[in-house]
Amino acid sequence: MAQKELLKVTNLKQYFPIKGGFLGRTVNHVKAVDDVTFEIFEGETLSVVGESGCGKSTTGRAILRLDEPTAGEIEFDGGDLLALSKSDMRKKRKDLQVIFQDPYASLNPRQTVAQILTEAMAIQNVIPKKERRKRAIELLETVGLNAGQIDRYPHEFSGGQRQRVGIARALSVNPKLIICDEAVSALDVSVQAQVLNLLKNLQREFKLTFLFIAHDLGVVRHISDRIIVMYLGKIVEIADKKSLFDNPQHPYTKSLLSAIPTPDPEAKKERIILKGDVPSPIDPPTGCRFHTRCPFATDLCKTEVPDLRNLDHMKEGHRAACHHIEKIVTGDMQPT
Amino acid sequence: MSEDIILDIKDLQTSFYLDDFEVKAVDGVSFKLPKGKTIGIVGESGSGKSITALSILRLLDHPGKVKGGEINFKGRDLTTLTDKEIRQIRGNEISMIFQEPMTSLNPVYTIGQQIRETLKVHQGLDKENGTKKAIELLKLVGIPSPDKRVKQYPHELSGGMRQRVMIAMALACNPDLLIADEPTTALDVTIQAQILDLINDLQDRLGMSVIMITHDLGVVAETCDYVAVMYGGKVVEYQDVKSLFRNPKHPYTVGLLKSIPRHDTDVDELEPIRGSVPSPKDMPKGCRFAPRCPFATELCMEELPSLDHVEGESEVRCWIYTDHWDGDAEVKAHGPKRVAQSN
Ligand SMILES: Nc1ncnc2c1ncn2[C@@H]1O[C@H](COP(=O)(O)OP(=O)(O)OP(=O)(O)O)[C@@H](O)[C@H]1O
Ligand SMILES: Nc1ncnc2c1ncn2[C@@H]1O[C@H](COP(=O)(O)OP(=O)(O)OP(=O)(O)O)[C@@H](O)[C@H]1O
Ligand code: SF4
Ligand SMILES: [Mg+2]
Ligand SMILES: [Mg+2]
Numbered sequence: 017m018a019q020k021e022l023l024k025v026t027n028l029k030q031y032f033p034i035k036g037g038f039l040g041r042t043v044n045h046v047k048a049v050d051d052v053t054f055e056i057f058e059g060e061t062l063s064v065v066g067e068s069g070c071g072k073s074t075t076g077r078a079i080l081r082l083d084e085p086t087a088g089e090i091e092f093d094g095g096d097l098l099a100l101s102k103s104d105m106r107k108k109r110k111d112l113q114v115i116f117q118d119p120y121a122s123l124n125p126r127q128t129v130a131q132i133l134t135e136a137m138a139i140q141n142v143i144p145k146k147e148r149r150k151r152a153i154e155l156l157e158t159v160g161l162n163a164g165q166i167d168r169y170p171h172e173f174s175g176g177q178r179q180r181v182g183i184a185r186a187l188s189v190n191p192k193l194i195i196c197d198e199a200v201s202a203l204d205v206s207v208q209a210q211v212l213n214l215l216k217n218l219q220r221e222f223k224l225t226f227l228f229i230a231h232d233l234g235v236v237r238h239i240s241d242r243i244i245v246m247y248l249g250k251i252v253e254i255a256d257k258k259s260l261f262d263n264p265q266h267p268y269t270k271s272l273l274s275a276i277p278t279p280d281p282e283a284k285k286e287r288i289i290l291k292g293d294v295p296s297p298i299d300p301p302t303g304c305r306f307h308t309r310c311p312f313a314t315d316l317c318k319t320e321v322p323d324l325r326n327l328d329h330m331k332e333g334h335r336a337a338c339h340h341i342e343k344i345v346t347g348d349m350q351p352t
Numbered sequence: 353m354s355e356d357i358i359l360d361i362k363d364l365q366t367s368f369y370l371d372d373f374e375v376k377a378v379d380g381v382s383f384k385l386p387k388g389k390t391i392g393i394v395g396e397s398g399s400g401k402s403i404t405a406l407s408i409l410r411l412l413d414h415p416g417k418v419k420g421g422e423i424n425f426k427g428r429d430l431t432t433l434t435d436k437e438i439r440q441i442r443g444n445e446i447s448m449i450f451q452e453p454m455t456s457l458n459p460v461y462t463i464g465q466q467i468r469e470t471l472k473v474h475q476g477l478d479k480e481n482g483t484k485k486a487i488e489l490l491k492l493v494g495i496p497s498p499d500k501r502v503k504q505y506p507h508e509l510s511g512g513m514r515q516r517v518m519i520a521m522a523l524a525c526n527p528d529l530l531i532a533d534e535p536t537t538a539l540d541v542t543i544q545a546q547i548l549d550l551i552n553d554l555q556d557r558l559g560m561s562v563i564m565i566t567h568d569l570g571v572v573a574e575t576c577d578y579v580a581v582m583y584g585g586k587v588v589e590y591q592d593v594k595s596l597f598r599n600p601k602h603p604y605t606v607g608l609l610k611s612i613p614r615h616d617t618d619v620d621e622l623e624p625i626r627g628s629v630p631s632p633k634d635m636p637k638g639c640r641f642a643p644r645c646p647f648a649t650e651l652c653m654e655e656l657p658s659l660d661h662v663e664g665e666s667e668v669r670c671w672i673y674t675d676h677w678d679g680d681a682e683v684k685a686h687g688p689k690r691v692a693q694s695n
Contacts, residue, residue, distance in 0.1 A: 174629075175628075204396035204628075204629065205567070205608060205611045206396065206607060206608060206625035209611035209613070213624060231541070233541075238622065261615070272541065275545035276570065276615050277544075277545075279572075280573055281593045281597050282594060287545060289542075289549060290545075292496075293543065
């Protein structure tokens, strides 16, 4: 399967300065994303999961250049995104749309749905002016709303319906890639299921590519082709969905998966309870950043940063960043 | 039920009286909680879970009022007590923890000062004994170096640690009943696992009864013995946890279970419930779920079903289970879980 790379992120770093002292000098950095490399293939859904603060949104924002990356390269559809001028980047946003968690915050409350959608089309100038309203109606129907709702304001919609409006707006410019940052996280489960089904259907219909940022691994399993697991600004594991859920390699991925409550009271579970909290990204642990909580950590883990590696027992494309994958898989190393 | 019932709520009704409108936030909540057990209250946003909890403790904001029903706790109906009597029960016999621990901790006092204050009010402990007990409690809830932590302020702790502190404070007086309102919703899953483990473990050790309010059916499955499912201010189904997941009875419960994307198995297509939750301003007059229910009949649209026993201890509020049902015969014979699947 020769897949085309739509987006390639190489050695991306995003450090946010922390000002301090009475001179307001930069005293330190939040290493929100620290040397992250991955690619997204055309037509797939790649998800990024991990706990709060691990750098998921920052990665998405860097790709959109909502924050300018500290270092690294971002190639999109064959071109260098970081080389674009501000105004060229704005034009590029036609191909690169985003849907956020809180549609209410991202929709102008004083605009009707018709205005929201036609304005998006106008900015990118994708459709002749007199056809825009017709297109807006089509879009509403595509996302499961009806034409009669086109002159309503965002507050007249429920949360799930507002998220549909946000999706319609993203679709209005025929994008290639949509970054969904916690796009269904705020929705009630019955409505969340509607929106997930909608996203899947739209992807099939319009050959969309999704970068799907989420912390709910149930949602991620449902929607993804491949999954990236992040911990404290670094990728700890990347794999196709099946490998990740059936054959996780990194101790963090394993504990994350085991921590999710299963909606079945009769399921037998072995839970790996992690010690302590996620450390601060200001002074992240040396070596493997997970070593302070890892049940397998050794001295090596404290000093050497592990690379993402693919080993014989792992499927192609499945990589994990742990020094001890081999010994853990054979059982030669036991958790402490 | 042969077991001791610690809490028995009957047809609780709580309303907010706005200028021109009565919001019936809780409008028919009934359930029983056996001593030492955990009941889960589940339902989507706005279904009345938190207001149920706040009604028990009479912590409702103005203009909210319990307007009907009984809250029988250890043999006394709490709705008949004076405010003073309720205050004595609050924090002593019944404690509550909330979703966002930061808003319930006071940022200007140390953790130790706050726990000591609780202990002083409820148990009359002096400073020295209060500090000792505070350290003991922090240790009980698994906070490392508790003797240092008592001197710290809430903002110096992580979210998970703050929730542990809240639990420590809630446990300060060995309550008989702990009400936990979304105690882990704001936390990461690895921290959630720690906190749920802690609550389970403490419950075993201290013999507490627990009301676990959540919208997460995974949390229910892993922590509860009984479940009350709420929709539109009403309990629509009450079962022991295994029966609920094996054999959900209310079409809403069935719909919820089919809407969850599972992390432990592949589901080809989610089967969402159509539409969205009704707002209190236009509550359907019959069964609250009728406009979204795939089985609804004219009767469902017009008349509200009551919460009735079906099979043993299970209760359901749905016309399908009554003699009045004149809709789909399949669903009557096989239940909504089986029928919806074959549709
Ligand atoms: N503009 C900023 N200035 C300083 N620090 C920032 C900024 N934006 C993000 N951070 C920090 O960077 C880290 C990563 O944040 P990010 O928002 O990417 O996390 P996330 O994985 O999306 O988490 P969540 O699940 O909570 O949304 C956090 O420690 C955050 O506090
Ligand atoms: N102070 C108030 N004034 C008016 N209405 C209120 C007030 N507090 C709650 N309500 C209404 O009561 C209903 C039940 O609210 P409640 O907070 O119990 O929901 P919940 O099930 O806890 O939801 P969530 O999952 O979002 O926490 C809602 O319709 C809500 O809008
Ligand atoms: S009473 Fe009717 S509408 Fe309500 S859940 Fe039962 S079948 Fe559906
Ligand atoms: Mg984020
Ligand atoms: Mg609530």
